[in-house]
Structures are given as C-alpha cells and as structure tokens.
Amino acid sequence: MNIAVVLAGGSGSRMGMVDRPKQFIDIYGKPVIIHTLEAFEINEKIDAICVVCVKEWQDDLALWLKEYDIRKVRWIANAGASRQESSLNALDAVKDVCGDDDYVIIHDAARPLISQKIINDNIVKVREYGACDTVVPAHDTIIRSVDGESLESIPARKELYMGQTPQSFKYSIVRKAYDDYFALPENERPEMTDDCGLVLAAGVKIGMAMGDKLNMKITTMEDLLLVKSIVRTGR
Amino acid sequence: MFAKSYKITEPKRFEIFVEDIQNKDVLVRPEYLAVCKADIRYYLGNRSLNVLKRKFPMSLIHEATGVVVKDKSGKLAPGQRVVMLPCRKADECDGTKCDECVRDNPHLLDNYCPESKFCSSNFDGFSKELMDISTDYLVPIPDEVGPEAVFSELISVGCCALRRAGLDKSNAPKNIAVWGDGIMGYIIALVAKYSLECDVDVIGLSKEKLAEFDFANIYYANDIEDLPRMTVAIEAVGGNPSGSAANQAIDKLYSGGKLILCGVANDNIPLNTRMVLEHGLSIRGTTRSTRCDFEQALELLKIEGFRERVLKLLLSTVEVDDIKKYYAVFEKESKSTALGKNIMKISF
Numbered sequence: 001m002n003i004a005v006v007l008a009g010g011s012g013s014r015m016g017m018v019d020r021p022k023q024f025i026d027i028y029g030k031p032v033i034i035h036t037l038e039a040f041e042i043n044e045k046i047d048a049i050c051v052v053c054v055k056e057w058q059d060d061l062a063l064w065l066k067e068y069d070i071r072k073v074r075w076i077a078n079a080g081a082s083r084q085e086s087s088l089n090a091l092d093a094v095k096d097v098c099g100d101d102d103y104v105i106i107h108d109a110a111r112p113l114i115s116q117k118i119i120n121d122n123i124v125k126v127r128e129y130g131a132c133d134t135v136v137p138a139h140d141t142i143i144r145s146v147d148g149e150s151l152e153s154i155p156a157r158k159e160l161y162m163g164q165t166p167q168s169f170k171y172s173i174v175r176k177a178y179d180d181y182f183a184l185p186e187n188e189r190p191e192m193t194d195d196c197g198l199v200l201a202a203g204v205k206i207g208m209a210m211g212d213k214l215n216m217k218i219t220t221m222e223d224l225l226l227v228k229s230i231v232r233t234g235r
Numbered sequence: 236m237f238a239k240s241y242k243i244t245e246p247k248r249f250e251i252f253v254e255d256i257q258n259k260d261v262l263v264r265p266e267y268l269a270v271c272k273a274d275i276r277y278y279l280g281n282r283s284l285n286v287l288k289r290k291f292p293m294s295l296i297h298e299a300t301g302v303v304v305k306d307k308s309g310k311l312a313p314g315q316r317v318v319m320l321p322c323r324k325a326d327e328c329d330g331t332k333c334d335e336c337v338r339d340n341p342h343l344l345d346n347y348c349p350e351s352k353f354c355s356s357n358f359d360g361f362s363k364e365l366m367d368i369s370t371d372y373l374v375p376i377p378d379e380v381g382p383e384a385v386f387s388e389l390i391s392v393g394c395c396a397l398r399r400a401g402l403d404k405s406n407a408p409k410n411i412a413v414w415g416d417g418i419m420g421y422i423i424a425l426v427a428k429y430s431l432e433c434d435v436d437v438i439g440l441s442k443e444k445l446a447e448f449d450f451a452n453i454y455y456a457n458d459i460e461d462l463p464r465m466t467v468a469i470e471a472v473g474g475n476p477s478g479s480a481a482n483q484a485i486d487k488l489y490s491g492g493k494l495i496l497c498g499v500a501n502d503n504i505p506l507n508t509r510m511v512l513e514h515g516l517s518i519r520g521t522t523r524s525t526r527c528d529f530e531q532a533l534e535l536l537k538i539e540g541f542r543e544r545v546l547k548l549l550l551s552t553v554e555v556d557d558i559k560k561y562y563a564v565f566e567k568e569s570k571s572t573a574l575g576k577n578i579m580k581i582s583f
Contacts, residue, residue, distance in 0.1 A: 035236060038236035038237075042365070113253060115238075115239060116364060116365075116582065117364075117556055117582045117583060120582065230253045231237065233253070234253045
C-alpha cells in the first residue's frame with residue numbers, strides 16, 4: 001500500500017500574507033493544495049492520501065475535496081507545531097491501515113507542479129532502499145557561509161543536490177526514526193528541516209529519485225509569481 | 236490539474252509547457268507515441284514559415300495510445316488502455332447541416348468536414364503528460380494487443396482506403412495492387428491481405444524493403460511487365476514520386492477500375508488523364524480515417540499473423556522521460572530510411 005501524506009500545516013509567514021497560508025492561495029481558480037492533491041489522486045499507484053492541515057482550514061479543505069472530486073483523502077490530521085510533529089501526526093493517523101511494509105510518500109502541499117514521473121520514481125526507489133529523497137542536481141555554485149557575511153567554503157558542485165519532496169519511506173523505518181526522535185528530551189532533539197534528515201540521522205541509507213526544477217516550493221511571493229507565469233504560458 | 240506538454244515552437248525547437256487540465260470527460264495518460272512523416276515536416280520546418288507561424292506552438296504526434304486515469308462517465312475503467320483518435324469534430328457544429336456537411340456521407344464522415352480539426356496539424360497532438368478527451372475519441376485496446384497498438388492510426392488509414400473504395404470481403408477482387416514499399420504501403424497491403432483475403436501485388440523500389448512483404452507478390456517499379464492488371468490500385472508512395480506511381484497504376488487498371496490515392500505529394504503532380512478518360516477510371520483521395528476505421532484496425536490486430544507482421548515495424552521502444560530523449564527520437568526518425576518506427580514510451 002502506498003499512502004501519500006500531504007503536509008499543509010505551514011503558515012505562509014515568509015510571504016507576508018495575513019489572510020491565508022500559501023497552500024490555500026488560489027492559482028487560476030483553484031487552491032494550490034488542490035492542484036497538489038490532484039497529482040496524487042490520479043496516480044494509479046497511490047492508494048490513499050492523508051492531509052495534515054491547520055485546524056482552522058480543515059472545513060474549507062473538506063469542502064474543496066468535495067468540489068474538486070478528490071476521493072482518495074481518507075485522513076485529515078492536525079498540523080503540529082513543527083514539521084516533525086505534523087509528520088508524526090500523519091504517521092499516527094494512518095497507523096491502523098498501514099503495515100510495516102507499506103510506504104508513505106510525504107509531500108509539501110506548496111509544491112503543486114509535481115509530476116507523475118516524480119511520484120512513480122519515488123515509489124520505485126523507496127521499494128529499493130526503504131527510504132528515498134527527491135533531489136535535483138545543483139546547477140549553481142553553492143556557497144557556505146557561517147557568519148552570513150563572508151565565504152567559508154565552496155563545496156564541490158558535482159556532489160551537491162537540492163532536496164525537494166516527496167520524501168518516501170517504508171512505514172516501519174520512518175516510524176522508528178520518529179519514535180526514537182520524540183523519545184529524546186525536547187532540548188536534546190536535533191534541529192531537522194525535513195523527514196529525510198531525521199531518517200538519515202537514524203543511520204538509514206536513503207536513495208535518490210530525480211526531481212524536477214518545476215517541482216518548486218511556493219515559499220515566497222517570487223515563487224508564486226514563477227508558478228503562475230509557468231502556468232499562464234501553457235494556457 | 237497541472238501537467239507537462241512538449242510543444243514545437245519553431246523548427247527543431249521543442250519547449251516544455253505546463254498546462255492546467257480540466258477533467259470534463261476522460262483523463263488519459265498518453266503512453267506510446269509514434270512519429271509520423273507529417274510531424275517530421277514540422278520538426279524540420281518543411282512548410283512555409285507563414286504556415287508554421289500560425290500553427291506554433293503546438294504539441295506534435297497524432298499516433299498514440301494511452302491509459303485511462305479517470306472517466307467521469309464511468310464508461311471506461313481506470314487502467315484501460317486506449318487508442319486516442321486524432322480527429323476532432325468542428326467546435327462550431329451545432330448539428331444542423333451546412334452546405335458542406337459531410338457528416339452523413341458514409342464515404343466521408345466527420346473527418347472531411349472542413350471545420351474539423353486534426354491533432355498535430357491544426358490542433359495540439361499527444362505529446363502530453365495528461366489529456367482530457369471525450370469517449371468519442373477513445374477506442375479500448377484488446378488485451379492481446381500490446382504497444383503495437385500505436386500503429387492503429389496507420390492501420391486505420393488502410394482500412395479507410397478500402398472502405399472508401401467500397402471494398403470488403405464479400406466483393407473483394409481477385410487481386411489488388413499497392414504502390415509503395417514504405418510503412419504506409421506495407422500497412423495498406425497488409426490490411427488488404429487480411430481484410431479482403433485476395434492476392435496483393437506490391438510495387439516498390441527497394442529490394443530490401445520489398446523482401447519484408449512476405450505476404451504479397453512483389454514487383455520492382457522499373458519492371459512491372461509481369462504485374463497482373465487489376466480493378467483496384469492504391470498509391471501509397473507519397474512525395475512527388477507518387478505521380479509516376481499513379482500513372483503506372485492508371486496504365487494497369489482495367490476499364491472502370493479505381494485508383495485510390497493515399498500519398499501526400501509536395502507539389503502538383505501530372506496525371507495521365509487521357510487514360511483515365513479512355514478507361515472510365517475513377518480516382519479517389521483518402522487520408523484521414525475515422526472511428527469505425529480504428530475499430531476495424533484493432534480487430535485486425537487481434538489476428539495473430541496480422542499482429543506479428545505489424546510488430547516487424549516496431550524497430551525499438553525508447554523510454555522518454557525528458558525533453559532531450561524526445562529530441563533524440565525526432566532526430567533518429569528524421570534520418571531513418573528503415574521500414575518501421577522507433578516508438579516512444581513516455582513519462583514526462
């Protein structure tokens with residue numbers, strides 16, 4: 001069984017908006033999250049979807065699911081205070097139907113341009129490795145700076161990739177990584193920006209599925225402009 | 236939902252577009268694509284620049300199969316493999332007949348409506364991650380037929396040629412002659428052999444290609460003295476040489492015979508109209524097929540011998556998951572002189 005987990009717990013604070021988080025912004029007549037959910041809805045390998053959503057938007061989400069005929073969403077879980085808490089809530093929500101050998105494909109709601117190829121490649125890789133990250137090769141030179149004012153180092157570009165989502169895991173692997181993480185006292189938990197970081201810290205080898213530059217995350221107003229421009233060109 | 240498409244924006248230039256697909260009918264994921272000579276003409280820019288400017292950007296490919304993702308009508312199950320028909324009825328047609336209406340003409344049908352559209356000609360083709368298509372333009376593929384179903388459009392053109400000549404098994408002539416040793420000639424000859432069950436004589440120039448026509452009697456175009464005369468001749472040469480092929484056929488047809496033209500010539504070609512008049516010949520043009528022809532094509536593909544011979548045309552299957560590989564197939568096909576096609580299995 002392959003379960004998609006779509007994380008829609010963000011606040012959109014980096015976009016400066018006050019009325020709604022970025023994943024609920026409308027792009028040409030449809031909320032971003034619906035565009036994202038449609039990609040998983042139509043993928044024949046995805047059996048069910050769990051959406052992690054901020055409480056105050058869950059009613060709107062339920063209405064949209066009906067309006068846009070999204071039928072695979074079986075769970076709407078509460079967003080947590082952190083990404084890790086949100087992912088944990090999703091893992092808890094699906095645990096009754098998800099066996100150890102089933103897979104979860106965790107994706108940001110704010111990446112609406114995800115392709116079917118990326119989803120399919122994730123499913124292939126996660127079955128091979130047990131854990132898989134979506135990446136794109138770094139085409140720009142990456143600069144490392146510690147103080148934010150001067151260069152510390154320039155890592156070799158050929159070894160660098162940009163991480164995207166989905167990040168996919170065998171349920172037993174990601175479950176154990178989360179249980180171990182949350183077993184630590186709060187002040188001893190390392191800072192993690194994504195699920196792969198947490199699973200990697202648990203010593204699991206993670207495969208790479210090739211992503212796509214178009215699978216960008218809408219984080220800033222500039223990103224929104226880019227996504228809308230891309231879609232407008234195709235209209 | 237968002238989905239990628241590849242479109243030609245100028246000769247030898249494909250670009251990626253993202254389209255917002257509205258699911259009104261059947262959501263289909265194109266799977267196997269085959270490049271046609273018409274696609275190559277656009278790719279190489281072998282049309283006037285003014286014509287191309289009006290058409291571009293446009294997704295190419297009109298020979299394709301796909302997989303049903305979602306059907307709002309419930310007629311087609313998810314996962315059902317389908318052939319996608321390239322012709323579209325006129326948007327403006329409200330069902331009332333205009334002076335040029337061909338809808339009820341059994342020889343012409345909707346395909347010859349001047350306002351109808353054709354994928355990869357005056358309308359987007361199938362180079363897309365996802366498409367929304369009416370069930371009118373989808374024909375289910377039988378279980379026993381594999382990727383070779385991508386040749387259904389070509390086969391349907393063969394079926395259309397015979398249908399438009401008024402031929403079926405009940406009135407099949409003793410023999411039928413097909414000019415052309417390319418893929419179109421091969422397919423039309425094969426369709427004639429299996430659907431009419433008559434002798435098929437094929438006239439061509441390439442000894443190597445003619446050797447593949449193991450189901451037909453073969454003749455070299457520069458030596459047709461022994462070619463039996465016939466009541467039906469089909470020209471499937473294409474290009475400017477279609478003129479000399481048609482004239483050879485005119486010389487060999489019995490009085491009252493029929494000449495079916497299937498090849499597309501680039502320029503006007505001279506025809507021996509004196510012989511056409513003397514022998515009371517009729518000439519009919521045919522190119523675009525319609526739904527009933529596709530249905531017949533898939534029925535023919537269920538026949539093992541027919542299917543095996545079509546499979547000979549499938550030179551390779553190239554997995555295309557990015558635009559570089561898409562370019563590579565067009566480059567390969569534009570240079571190919573082989574009898575067959577390198578088809579694409581796409582996942583953009």
